[in-house]
Amino acid sequence: MGREEMEIDKAIGESDDKRLKTKYNNAIFVIRRALSLYSIEEVAFSFNGGKDSTVLLHLLRAGYFLHKKELSCSNGGLSSFPVRTIYFESPSAFTEINAFTYDAAQTYGIQLDIIRQDFKSGLEALLKANPIRAIFLGVRIGDPTAVGQEQFSPSSPGWPPFMRVNPILDWSYRDVWAFLLTCKVKYCSLYDQGYTSIGSIHDTVPNALLSVNDASSKEKFKPAYLLSDGRLERAGRVKKNASTKNDVGSDSQKHEVLLASVIAVGDEILSGTVEDQLGLSLCKKLTSVGWSVQQTSVLRNDIDSVSEEVDRQRSICDMVFIYGGVGPLHSDVTLAGVAKAFGVRLAPDEEFEEYLRHLISEHCTGDRNEMAQLPEGITELLHHEKLSVPLIKCRNVIVLAATNTEELEKEWECLTELTKLGGSTSSLMELYASRRLMTSLTDVEIAEPLSKLGLEFPDIYLGCYRKSRQGPIIICLKGKDNARINSAVQALCKKFKEGVFVDMK
Ligand SMILES: Cc1cc2nc3c(=O)[nH]c(=O)nc-3n(C[C@H](O)[C@H](O)[C@H](O)COP(=O)(O)O)c2cc1C
Ligand SMILES: Nc1ncnc2c1ncn2[C@@H]1O[C@H](COP(=O)(O)OP(=O)(O)OP(=O)(O)O)[C@@H](O)[C@H]1O
Ligand SMILES: [Mg+2]
Numbered sequence: 249m250g251r252e253e254m255e256i257d258k259a260i261g262e263s264d265d266k267r268l269k270t271k272y273n274n275a276i277f278v279i280r281r282a283l284s285l286y287s288i289e290e291v292a293f294s295f296n297g298g299k300d301s302t303v304l305l306h307l308l309r310a311g312y313f314l315h316k317k318e319l320s321c322s323n324g325g326l327s328s329f330p331v332r333t334i335y336f337e338s339p340s341a342f343t344e345i346n347a348f349t350y351d352a353a354q355t356y357g358i359q360l361d362i363i364r365q366d367f368k369s370g371l372e373a374l375l376k377a378n379p380i381r382a383i384f385l386g387v388r389i390g391d392p393t394a395v396g397q398e399q400f401s402p403s404s405p406g407w408p409p410f411m412r413v414n415p416i417l418d419w420s421y422r423d424v425w426a427f428l429l430t431c432k433v434k435y436c437s438l439y440d441q442g443y444t445s446i447g448s449i450h451d452t453v454p455n456a457l458l459s460v461n462d463a464s465s466k467e468k469f470k471p472a473y474l475l476s477d478g479r480l481e482r483a484g485r486v487k488k489n490a491s492t493k494n495d496v497g498s499d500s501q502k503h504e505v506l507l508a509s510v511i512a513v514g515d516e517i518l519s520g521t522v523e524d525q526l527g528l529s530l531c532k533k534l535t536s537v538g539w540s541v542q543q544t545s546v547l548r549n550d551i552d553s554v555s556e557e558v559d560r561q562r563s564i565c566d567m568v569f570i571y572g573g574v575g576p577l578h579s580d581v582t583l584a585g586v587a588k589a590f591g592v593r594l595a596p597d598e599e600f601e602e603y604l605r606h607l608i609s610e611h612c613t614g615d616r617n618e619m620a621q622l623p624e625g626i627t628e629l630l631h632h633e634k635l636s637v638p639l640i641k642c643r644n645v646i647v648l649a650a651t652n653t654e655e656l657e658k659e660w661e662c663l664t665e666l667t668k669l670g671g672s673t674s675s676l677m678e679l680y681a682s683r684r685l686m687t688s689l690t691d692v693e694i695a696e697p698l699s700k701l702g703l704e705f706p707d708i709y710l711g712c713y714r715k716s717r718q719g720p721i722i723i724c725l726k727g728k729d730n731a732r733i734n735s736a737v738q739a740l741c742k743k744f745k746e747g748v749f750v751d752m753k
Contacts (some may be wrong), residue, residue: 253313256306259431268426272307275415278399279311280318282382282413290381291413292332292374295360297349298446299472300386302435303416303427305352308384311415328357332378336363336370340448348436355434368407375408382411388419389595390479395625396593420598421478429473442469444481455484477599479629505680505709505726508534509561510544513554513573513582517546526571529653533660534569538680538726540709549573554585562589562644571648571656586642587623594621600629603637632662639663681730683737684752685723689744694721697743705736722752 260272282291293308295301308331335349353360363370374380387394394417401412416424421444428435438446442454457480458470475481510530516522524546531541542565547553554573561568573582587594601620622640629638639659640647646663650656687694691714702710711724723740727733741749 253309256310256431256433257314260427263430265426265430268423268430271416271419271423272427274418275307276311276314278413278415279308279384280315282384282400282411282415283312283315286382286411288330289332290379291384292334292361292378292380292382293384294386295333295335295349295352295358297335297345297352297436298386299424299428299435299439300388300416300419302352302386302433303419303424304384304386305356305358306427306431306433307415309356328359331384332361332380333358334361334363334370334374334383336365336367338364338448340450342438342446342449342452344436344438345446348434352434371403371410372408375410380410382413384413384415386416387412387414388416388421388424389624390421390481392625418596421475421481422598425473439472442472442484444472444475444484447485451486453484453486455480457483479597479599505538505540506567507565508539508541509565509568510534510541511554511557511561511568511570512544512546513549513570513585514546515549515579517572518548525653526648526650526656529656530569530571530660537664539567549579549581551581551585551588554582555588558586558589558645566644568645569648570645571650574647574649582647583622583640586645586647589645590623590626590642592624592626595624596620597622597627597629600638600640607636630663630666632666634658635662639666680726680728681733682724682726683733685725685737685740685749686720686752687723687749688720689748691721694723697740698723701736701740701743704739705732708733708736723749 260269263269293304295305309329312329312331333353337346349360352358361374363374365373371383387397394414397412397414397417399414399417401414403410403412419427436446442458443452444455444458446452454467454469455472455475457477458472458475460468460470462468472481510527512524512527514522514524517524527544527546531544534541543561545557545561547557549572554570558568558570570582570586573580573585584594597620600622604620623642626642628641630641631638635658637649639649639662648656648659650659691712698710698712702708705727707727709724709726711726713722713724714720715722725733725736727736737749
């Protein structure tokens, strides 16, 4: 033995995938640190036959070998895998997953501890019977359980005490497949049938994004490694809480009109060096599609200013639009502020980086990805063929990359198309009616009739403004349909002589 473990190290060493090499070296580093911190009896590996734990299995074999080699207490004589390996077997696991897990155990000389309890009770019993202090897990950023975890994270309060060691925390979906294919190791057969992330038989189906349109009756799927956007690996998992899917849609029932807030980030605007035209333009656009803009604000390039304002606005409004301070400069703090507002951290996002890479190609170092950091677990990328970089949506906050009105024009166009298509913000596009009237009546004359009109038509928005202190007054009426607005206008006209109100275009 020893040779097989070396095969992994060799395969990665010979590959010209720089990123995979970096990820591999980092994971091996974490494994070797863990093996130096804890004795072999004190560590366990949580293995379930999934793709991530299969990657970890091979990394652990290689890492243990390298660790031993360094201590030079092995001259190539491992007959079995020495790390205690636990598998929580459940009656609702796929038979393919079970079969693969048992097969892998046999192939690599793993003595499987099979636990038929839930995670927490099983771990309690395990820790009582064994001196386990650390458990290796195949958790990756993007997994729902990864939020807040580091490579070494103590178990959560309420769980038995142990260190969770996550050597592949920073690996992307792409890295996982690059590793499995480069090392030519076996993985569970379900991944060749379109499954991209595997839970129980009750909540897992093949990923529809891999469906092949075939004339024959039976639906076919491409293998998991062909999924190009790793963030969609869970598209084959049934959502536990379907109602959380659409923030705008579910909230929109609460208000007659959808509420928006517009936030600009830029010291240059506050100092008067640059005039903010995007805010004006956004307000016009939002209003033209029936949204009510509640507030516009201009903030300093400061993480806390951004996070406090975003936090306030996101809970009051259906949608928050924020621009400025987006990019790799030290002053570009908008995304960090948005992350902080939602209490999540910024995490590298390889799909996003892939877009940036196309833009900046050779200026990018290639094996680091901190330039494309997005708020973890809450970010949706809205792709559009007309945009070189997707729009960023963090729950109900849309981060616009536009720096001038032409760019905004394009992003807006894509945003409206995308949200209509996806149906997620379809109410954004709902038609609404409005009319503007001009009058030379004085404000004193129309004040009372107007406020009465407001009581008679509570569903209609009545706005007034003046062109100058003495000049004509303009009255805006807005509502969901024309008939209702026309009756309000009629009711208003009845209170005065004919011809005192002129329609404005
Ligand atoms: C070895 C092991 C350790 C775990 N440690 C924790 C933990 O410390 N805190 C926690 O909230 N969940 C812990 N979990 C639970 C996982 O996060 C679990 O996958 C998650 O709760 C999702 O459960 P589900 O399979 O019901 O979706 C652990 C699971 C395993 C297998
Ligand atoms: N039933 C289980 N028994 C042992 N370990 C488990 C079990 N379920 C989850 N784990 C641990 O949690 C990790 C994360 O699980 P997750 O389902 O995200 O990944 P995976 O199963 O390896 O791959 P996939 O994302 O394709 O399902 C696993 O790699 C494994 O370490
Ligand atoms: Mg799984």
